[in-house]
Amino acid sequence: MREVAVVGVGMTKFGVSEKTNVEMFSEAAMEAINQSGIKPKDIQALFLGNTWGDFEEGQVALASFAAADIGLPNIPAMRFEGICASASVALRDAFMWVASGFYDLVLVGGTERACIMGTPYATRAFATGSDGRYEFPCGITFPSVFGMMAHLYAKKYSIPLDKLKEQMALVAIKNHQNAKFNPKAHFPLSIQDIMENRRKRAEKQGKSTPNWADEMAFLHDPSVNPLIADPLQLYDCCPFSDGAAALVLASAEKAKKLTDKPVYIAGVGLASNGPLHNQKDITRVKAREISAKQAYDMAGLGPQDIDVCELHDCFTIAEIAATEGLGFFDFGKGAEAVEKGETKIGGKIAINPSGGLKAKGHPVGATGVAQAYEIVKQLRGECGGRQVEGARIGMTDTLGGDLCTVCNIILKRGW
Amino acid sequence: MEYQLTYNQYKEALKENKLLGLRCRECGAYTVPPKKVCLECGSEDLEVVKLSGKGVIRTFTVTRVPPEGFKGPYIIALIELEEGPWLMGNVVGVDPDQASMDLIGKAVKLGHTVHPGDKFSAGELVAATFSLEN
Numbered sequence: 001m002r003e004v005a006v007v008g009v010g011m012t013k014f015g016v017s018e019k020t021n022v023e024m025f026s027e028a029a030m031e032a033i034n035q036s037g038i039k040p041k042d043i044q045a046l047f048l049g050n051t052w053g054d055f056e057e058g059q060v061a062l063a064s065f066a067a068a069d070i071g072l073p074n075i076p077a078m079r080f081e082g083i084c085a086s087a088s089v090a091l092r093d094a095f096m097w098v099a100s101g102f103y104d105l106v107l108v109g110g111t112e113r114a115c116i117m118g119t120p121y122a123t124r125a126f127a128t129g130s131d132g133r134y135e136f137p138c139g140i141t142f143p144s145v146f147g148m149m150a151h152l153y154a155k156k157y158s159i160p161l162d163k164l165k166e167q168m169a170l171v172a173i174k175n176h177q178n179a180k181f182n183p184k185a186h187f188p189l190s191i192q193d194i195m196e197n198r199r200k201r202a203e204k205q206g207k208s209t210p211n212w213a214d215e216m217a218f219l220h221d222p223s224v225n226p227l228i229a230d231p232l233q234l235y236d237c238c239p240f241s242d243g244a245a246a247l248v249l250a251s252a253e254k255a256k257k258l259t260d261k262p263v264y265i266a267g268v269g270l271a272s273n274g275p276l277h278n279q280k281d282i283t284r285v286k287a288r289e290i291s292a293k294q295a296y297d298m299a300g301l302g303p304q305d306i307d308v309c310e311l312h313d314c315f316t317i318a319e320i321a322a323t324e325g326l327g328f329f330d331f332g333k334g335a336e337a338v339e340k341g342e343t344k345i346g347g348k349i350a351i352n353p354s355g356g357l358k359a360k361g362h363p364v365g366a367t368g369v370a371q372a373y374e375i376v377k378q379l380r381g382e383c384g385g386r387q388v389e390g391a392r393i394g395m396t397d398t399l400g401g402d403l404c405t406v407c408n409i410i411l412k413r414g415w
Numbered sequence: 416m417e418y419q420l421t422y423n424q425y426k427e428a429l430k431e432n433k434l435l436g437l438r439c440r441e442c443g444a445y446t447v448p449p450k451k452v453c454l455e456c457g458s459e460d461l462e463v464v465k466l467s468g469k470g471v472i473r474t475f476t477v478t479r480v481p482p483e484g485f486k487g488p489y490i491i492a493l494i495e496l497e498e499g500p501w502l503m504g505n506v507v508g509v510d511p512d513q514a515s516m517d518l519i520g521k522a523v524k525l526g527h528t529v530h531p532g533d534k535f536s537a538g539e540l541v542a543a544t545f546s547l548e549n
Contacts, residue, residue, distance in 0.1 A: 124482035128535060133422045134448040135503045137530060137542035139478055139485040147476030148493060155474070155519050230477040230514065277447075277493070277501045278454065282474070 001099040005255035005262035005414055008036030008248040009373045014186040014361035016115045017242035021053050021062060024244035025111035026069045028366075032107070032246040033070070037258055040070050043248075044103040046077040047094040049087030049110030050365035053079075055125040056113045072107070081365075083129040083400035084314065086110055087245065088368025088407035092268045094249050095409075104254050109246030110366035122240050126364075129401035131275035143237055145276060145402050146315035147229035153283045153317060157332040165231055167335040168316035169219045172235045172358055174344055175313060179355025181385030186241045186361025191215040198224060236316040241361030245370035255414070262414035263376045266393070267299030269408040276402040285399065287406040288325035292397070295408040296327075301393065303327035306410070308378050308388040309349060310371035311397035313356040319343075322397055323351060326408075350388040353378065368407060371396040375411045420449035420463050426541045429527045434468045434543070436500070437461040445498040454500070468525030470496040472518050472545070477511045484533050490514050494523060494545055504543035522548040 010031025012024050019027075025048070033040055048063040059065075060079075067077035082089035087110030094108035114122055123141050130140045154164045172191065179185040180193065189197070195218045202209045212218040219225050225233045255262040269291035273279055279286065296302055303326060311326065313319035320334040328349050329337045337343060343351035354360045354374040357367060375394035377383050396409045420437055425448060428435045436447035440462060444455035447466060452459050475492035478485075490506040505528060506518065523545035530540040 119480065120483040123480060124484065124533070124535070127482045132536065133426075136536070137528075137540035138491050138503050138505050139481050139487075139489060139542075140491055140503065141478055141480065141482055143480065144476045144478045144491050147478075148474040148491070151476065151516065151519065152474035152493075155516065161516055226479070227477070228480050230479075232476075277503055280473075280493075280495075280501050282493070 002101055003252035004095050004098045004249055004265045005252055006247050006265070006372070006376050006411070007250045007255050007258045007262060008032040009246070009376050010035065011184055011245040011370055011373045012243045013184045014241045014243035014363055017113065021050060021057060021059065021111045021113045022066050022069050024113065024242065025066045025109055025246065028244040028246040029070050029107060029109055032248045036248040038105065038248065040072050042105055043072050043075060043107045045075050045097065045106045046072055047080060047090040047106065047108040048078065049080050049090040049368060051081055051083055051086045051112060052114065052125050052364065056116055082405045082407065084312070084362070084364050085368055085398040085400035085405045085407045086365045087370070088396065088398035088409060089270060089405070091247070091369055091372060091409060092270050092407055095265050095268055098249050098251055104251045106249050107246060108249060108369060109244060110369045111244035112363035112365040113242045114240040114364060115242050119240070131402070135276060135402070141229065143229035143232050143315065146317050147232045149282050149321060150231050150317040152281070153321070156283055159335065161231055164335055166216065167338050168236055168320070169216060170338045171313065171316035171319045172219070173215050174338070175352050175356040175358040178345065178353050178386050179359030182355050182360055185355045185359055186239055187355070187359045191218060191235070232315055232317070238314050238357040238362040241363045243361060243363035243366050243370070245366045245373050247369055247372060247376070260415065261380050263379050263411050264414045265409060266301065266412045267295035267297070267410040269294030271406055273404045275404065279403060282403060283321060284331065285321065285325050285403045285406060287403065288322065288397070288399065291406040291408045292326050295395070295410050299410040301410060305393055306349060306395045307391040308353060308375065308394040309351050309397065310354060310356070310374050310394070311351060312399035313352055313358045314362060314399065316358070318399065319351065319356065322399070326395070326397055345386060345388055353383065353386045353388055368396065368398040371398060372409055372411065379411060379413045416459055418451060419461055425449055429541050429543060430529065432468070432526055434466040434525050435463055436466045436498070438464045445500055447496065447498070447500040447502060467497045470494040470502070470523060472506065472521050472523060473501065475506060475514065475518050477514050484530065488512070492518070492545065502543055504545045507544045508546040524548055
């Protein structure tokens with residue numbers, strides 16, 4: 001296998017967009033292509049993550065149309081669907097095709113336009129990621145899966161639910177604090193900022209202004225932070241977001257000619273898990289443990305070598321479980337680690353400096369590549385107020401559906 | 416070999432409050448809901464059996480923001496069945512607003528509920544329900 005490098009990255013601002021899936025992807029893709037100093041005609045294949053284009057715009061065949069929109073000349077253009085891990089699954093495949101020597105230069109990315117659906121229809125569309133025959137009939141939703149994970153976690157590790165909920169709230173506070181320094185985030189706001197904005201709005205409307213003592217008091221207030229799927233409240237959940245991200249991958253030989261800061265893909269992993277009933281103890285995601293081991297083994301690295309990690313915090317409890325599954329903390333100790341500040345920038349391991357899915361946003365089909373975008377920027381030292389100083393090795397973790405697919409990518413500085 | 420216990424057969428039985436599953440003739444493990452092969456050992460040598468429909472709640476949630484076509488709040492739980500497999504179902508007979516951690520470990524028995532389904536569901540939807548024993 002040959003070494004493969006990321007030579008250019010691009011990403012739209014995440015949030016609510018009026019642009020189509022193709023338009024958003026084209027913006028991210030051209031940013032990555034222009035940064036790489038190449039032309040669209042140089043690209044040999046497109047690997048595109050997208051999950052619910054069919055539901056959002058009544059559009060399949062997205063990869064072909066996306067390729068045409070940026071003038072990729074009649075090349076193979078493929079759509080990848082791995083639920084929330086779609087773009088990571090595309091990235092792993094793109095890596096393998098270049099590593100194998102079949103291609104020298106490829107484009108990989110993802111795009112998603114979820115907000116247009118509105119919450120009830122989006123919740124239905126997202127539930128197509130659950131087992132449609134044996135679990136969807138119960139009215140299962142993604143928050144419900146992670147609500148069940150949180151209750152089982154509290155039970156298994158004998159943590160009083162109120163205490164676990166505070167630890168989960170600290171994940172939200174940390175990730176929003178990080179997103180404050182990410183201009184491309186859906187919510188570039190700390191919980192404090194959101195709280196102040198609420199207060200000002202109430203004042204303006206002449207309504208009584210709530211007087212929350214601090215961020216935790218705000219999060220304890222059910223009038224602003226209602227229950228979604230017990231014990232998860234609104235601020236335990238990532239938003240529906242629109243956005244796109246893209247990377248240009250090149251063989252090492254080609255990469256040296258294109259950039260003096262190539263970021264190498266050191267290891268990749270991918271595993272599946274089947275429906276939720278197969279998995280039994282859902283506090284541990286078996287697919288993650290298998291996928292992470294593949295990535296660590298390929299890279300010749302372990303959890304202790306990772307300086308920065310963008311992982312799948314679709315819900316606050318999901319971040320805690322992921323930090324354990326990836327080996328950063330012992331099982332049952334992830335919640336305590338958040339409380340000790342070990343996952344903050346400057347802590348034992350910086351988790352989600354971008355703000356994560358929680359605050360940067362989660363345009364599902366784009367998320368995995370957006371995570372890699374952040375890691376590349378971190379390794380290049382381009383992250384300003386959210387920079388993890390001296391980061392040399394980074395990792396992504398993307399979880400699909402009801403814990404049924406996990407993909408991990410390890411990236412390292414090539415200079 | 417033909418699919419031994421299809422979704423349709425499973426669903427029709429569930430509508431009569433019967434929980435069908437597969438018992439492996441090689442390793443003895445139960446597979447519920449049905450699959451093509453034994454979930455434990457991968458064997459195709461399976462027999463269709465009726466399960467007791469009894470189990471205990473291992474975890475739960477109260478869904479308050481449902482998908483289109485459902486009306487919340489309702490309780491969803493993962494049940495460990497007497498025969499070993501875990502199964503998802505709705506807990507009925509408990510007020511969702513009173514649901515607490517005390518539910519975990521409670522013994523339950525099977526029932527069912529039918530939803531009309533929607534244009535994505537390939538027909539009606541039948542969910543297992545569970546009510547507390549005693």
